[in-house]
Amino acid sequence: MTDPTTPAAEGQLPPYSGEDVTCGKCANVGAYTSYRAAGEHSSNEAPTWGRSAKGERLERSCSRCSFIWDEALVRPVDERTVIDDLQSDYDYPAACGNPHNEKPGGGAYDSAHD
Template sequence: MTQTDISEARTEQKIPQPLPPYSGAETACIKCSYLEAFTRYRPACQRSADEFNGALRRGPLPERLERSCGRCDFQWDEALAPAPAAAVRPATIGELAHAIQQCSPYPVHPEAADHAARRMQEVLFAQVRTDHPMWAPPQPQPVVPGRPSLLVAPDQPTRPIPQVPNPTSAVPLIVPERVESFGPAGPASPLSTRGPVSPLGSAGFAQAAEG
């Protein structure tokens, strides 16, 4: 063994097993405390002779994430960080029937969907992906403020009752003239010149009522 081989053997580094977990996008460098690190994926290899932090390391090397400090270029390895698996649970008959109605290219009668769901549960195991938008609770509709044109009866929520306009808003009213008299047999008002005065109003109003 030559002096070069001895020097390489002394500087050879071993990757710890298991690898430390992924520390996130912003992680502090253990050498300079910088909070930004680059990430590179490295596949597993049986033989390797590459430089790592100024020293030579050889395989075998596992599949890993190679982190590198954005300021001092210090390198370290971390384990992979796969996305968590979608949460699943057994599907009920009602959920299977709902899925049949939602996924069918044509409308399915509720009784037919329920029958198919019961048969499907007898012959296979079905699971619900809880992360799918189809199983999310419905969002409440926003209430738009405005002037209501219809009233709803409390005993019949689906039957609207139209508003009745004010009867005096569009019907003309006849205001009788003031009649001055001294008693039941007193003289008529000088304002009335068209015959006897009706006790309900002016002479014109009485003539219109008689005619």
């Protein structure tokens, strides 16, 4: 687990610590996550007319004490692989009350094309 209170090396952020991260200030387990674009100010920064020097990152906020820290983005995943995995794990006809995979009016669905 990454300690969110430890400053990262110059220009580097600690890796994303997951859903069950422990807050370094109050020891609560759990934090909210918000995406921040490069130049976007953090929730705890005073708004200015200029851009923030911070790059693209995930802003974490403790769900109890609201302590805020930044973490690196999650490693990109091939979108096509994720979509294929989700579709293969979900039995559409059975989930919709059609366990025999039948089309209205007869015939069967071809899962590769329908």
